[in-house]
Amino acid sequence: MxxxxxxxxxxxxxxxxxxxxxxxxxxxxxxxxxxxxxxxxxxxxxxxxxxxxxxxxxxxxxxxxxxxxxxxxxxxxxxxxxxxxxxxxxxxxxxxxxxxxxxxxxxxxxxxxxxxxxxxxxxxxxxxxxxxxxxxxxxxxxxxxxxxxxxxxxxxxxxxxxxxxxxxxxxxxxxxxxRDQQEKLADELFVPLSKQIQPESIEERIQMYEKRWEMEEANIPHKIIKQRFLNWRLMMGQLRIRKEVVPAHFLPYSTLKKEYTRGKIEYHIGEIHHMNRDEVRFITLDHYNDLSNSNYKTVTELIFSPPAFSKEVELRTKLGVTPYDLSIILVVKQIPTNKIEILCQSKVYSDVKEVLITI
The missing domain is CATH 3.40.50.620 (HUPs)
Structure with missing residues (x-):
């Protein structure tokens, strides 16, 4: 049959x-x-x-x-x-x-x-x-x-x-x-241009279930548990300086109250440069490389081939950002001195994910 x-x-x-x-x-x-x-x-x-x-x-x-x-x-x-x-x-x-x-x-x-x-x-x-x-x-x-x-x-x-x-x-x-009926984001259909594996994405689940198979084959005791967490997806982000689009990398959990903001750099504390509106912050690619122990030559290279999502979340922590801070952090080649415009379409939402643990 x-x-x-x-x-x-x-x-x-x-x-x-x-x-x-x-x-x-x-x-x-x-x-x-x-x-x-x-x-x-x-x-x-x-x-x-x-x-x-x-x-x-x-x-x-x-x-x-x-x-x-x-x-x-x-x-x-x-x-x-x-x-x-x-x-x-x-x-x-x-x-x-x-x-x-x-x-x-x-x-x-x-x-x-x-x-x-x-x-x-x-x-x-x-x-x-x-x-x-x-x-x-x-x-x-x-x-x-x-x-x-x-x-x-x-x-x-x-x-x-x-x-x-x-x-x-x-x-x-x-x-x-x-998802429309549930008023939820259909994040199953999101695949970043960078191919970075997002939290609670199908690609992350594949990694977990393939790992589970390996553990079963090796007779390693394990369990899949669920945890509730704050998820994030970036639909589109753009930085313009004097109306010219400039390569910029948006770190995970970067959000705006609205989708658009503009302003200028007002002050800096150490290597972190603050815009005068909407809690936006900038760091240079060189500082990013120092904190992440990486060697990106250009911001474009970083955009299309970033490290693991978890590594970038750790990097936010190294910048002194609290776990509840959803401010935009942008990585740029040079800190802008002229008028800045930012478009950021992103969403944060409560979600549930499966986690594989060894017991």
């Missing part, structure tokens, strides 16, 4: 139920989810599915990440709600490829872990699965493992085995709609 897999939380429980109900069947997992955005999120979910299948002794096949065809299939349906027309097409697309894969492999049956997702319509999924199975000359099974407290059992199992629990279905359209 070929089992289309959407994510580890759904598949881990679903596959174990199938193993119990169909003990004579050889189950093969098929991870095919071109709807998942961004690719880093796709990779993270695949990583956890691989771990789940390894734990259950199930072979896994990865389908093609043909995101362009998926986007074309749902064109014009970007604002459809969850369980709407876009979702129907998404199911059809994934089921069609899964049914074709099952037929190519000589399997007589296929199913999908989407059936156990509480966010999906069981009837909607069964109609799509049956139609595509008939076309391929195979059968589609749609067991209801949600009933009899199945969803609760699924959640308990996911927690016991420390599975990665994503908090959105998968596609960018559903994510944006969900």
């Amino acid at each position: 070929l089992v289309h897999i959407c994510c580890s939380v759904d598949s881990h429980y679903f596959l174990q139920k199938l193993q119990a109900e169909y003990p004579e069947e050889k189950l093969t997992g098929f991870f095919y989810d071109p709807n998942i955005h961004p690719y880093s999120e796709y990779y993270l979910r695949l990583l956890d599915v691989k771990r789940s299948c390894k734990m259950l002794g199930i072979d896994l096949i990865e389908g093609e990440y043909d995101v362009e065809n998926w986007l074309e299939a749902v064109r014009g349906l970007e604002h459809e709600p969850e369980k709407g027309t876009r979702c129907s097409i998404c199911f059809d697309r994934r089921f069609e490829v899964s049914a074709q894969k099952a037929s190519q492999m000589g399997e007589s049956t296929f199913t999908s872990t989407l059936l156990t997702s509480p966010k999906k319509s069981l009837k909607q999924l069964q109609v799509a699965g049956d139609a595509l199975a008939e076309r391929e000359g195979i059968s589609f099974i749609a067991p209801d493992y949600r009933k009899a407290s199945g969803t609760q059992e699924q959640n308990i199992l996911a927690k016991e085995d420390a599975l990665y629990r994503q908090d959105y279905c998968g596609c960018m359209f559903g994510l944006n709609i969900q």
